[in-house]
Amino acid sequence: MQASDIMTTDVVSVRPDTSVFEAATLLAEQHISGVPVIDDHGNVVGILTEGDLLHRVEMGTGKPQRSWLGEFLHSTRKLAGEYLKEHAVRVADIMTENVVSVAPSADLSEIADVLERHHIKRVPVLENGKLVGIVSRSNLIRALADALRPDPQAAASDEAIRHGVLDALQGRRWAMSTENVVVKDGVVHFWGTVSSEEERKAILVSADHVAGVKGVEDHLGYPVVFAQM
Template sequence: MRASDIMTTSIITASPDMSVRQAAGTMVFAGISGMPVVDESGKLLGMITEGDLMHRAEIGTGVKQRAWWLELVASTSELATQYVKEHARKVRDVMTTDVTTITESCPVGDIAELLDRRHIKRVPVMRDGKVVGVVSRANLIRALVTMAPELPATAENGDHAIREDVLAAMAGQPWAMARENVIVENGTVHLWGPVVGADEGNAIRVTAENVAGVKDVVTHFGRPPSDSSLG
């Protein structure tokens, strides 16, 4: 799955000459937290987001008076930039210009990693220098719903096959369980064995839950398999 499969194509944009108040209203009424800023030809100039509008003089959210020593170490340029962010009336003066972009062929996994690494909530999708879509965290969540349906139990997945699949799924992991500690009965996986940490236990359980044909997973950590279960 790629950007073209999940991106929003009905894009709401801002112009650089739009007022900050109008930009804020557009985001509020459209239910979005950011939008691309483009010129008359459609060229991407920047992004205006909630983060750019957090510190504003009008609503008393500007940066508080700096400690005297911070005033000394902060450059004149930094202080001037902060003042503009707090008081400017046009989008062009408060927008973020260092914008990360992607193409339509960008894999979904790469997009998720990019959003996480850059600490951003959305990224414009470009084609021939123009914005053709936006991928947001919400788009990724919708993709998760599409890509991860419930795994149904199927008749061909007998208990023996399910057990082998569970063992194969854990193979090579440092928290993998020994073969004798994985028992399957009527599609329910029973996990036995020594006491394990909560994180390792969760990893073992999730591994089993993701195997096709598994109806349920029951953990018995800290207990040896009972004789009846071994039958």
């Protein structure tokens, strides 16, 4: 799946000259946590999020006055930036300008990596520099829910199920040998030894995404250590 498959195309946006108060009202009414900022030519020039609106003098949530030493230890750029976040009345003055974006062809793993790496909740989808959609964490969760929805018609032979499990385990250093995977009447039996609880859980989970699996039986154990006399 790609960004174009799951993105929201009816995107709520604001202009750089939109007032902070109008933008805050929009976020509240639309139940969203951020909006892209679009200029007169349709270009994305920034993004405004709830985080940009947290510290406002109107709510009494502005940064407390620092001591003279605290003021001295911070750059004037940082201090001026904080003042803007607290007092500015135009979106252009408080929005994040360095916008992270993805292309419509970006796959979901790339999008998830972008959201995690940049600690953001949504990412605009741009095509030829123009906004065509937006992908949020909720879009990814919805895609996951659809992917995990069981197919009641799914059926597979024991041999097909076994091959599916072995494919899932292939190349994993923590996987047991192939002869320790047995499938009978749709139930996967895992035998062998593991060195950690994480290994045990990972092995058992390998069968969860294989079509036709009716159950999983855990026969895994830890190596027996004999004390030397």
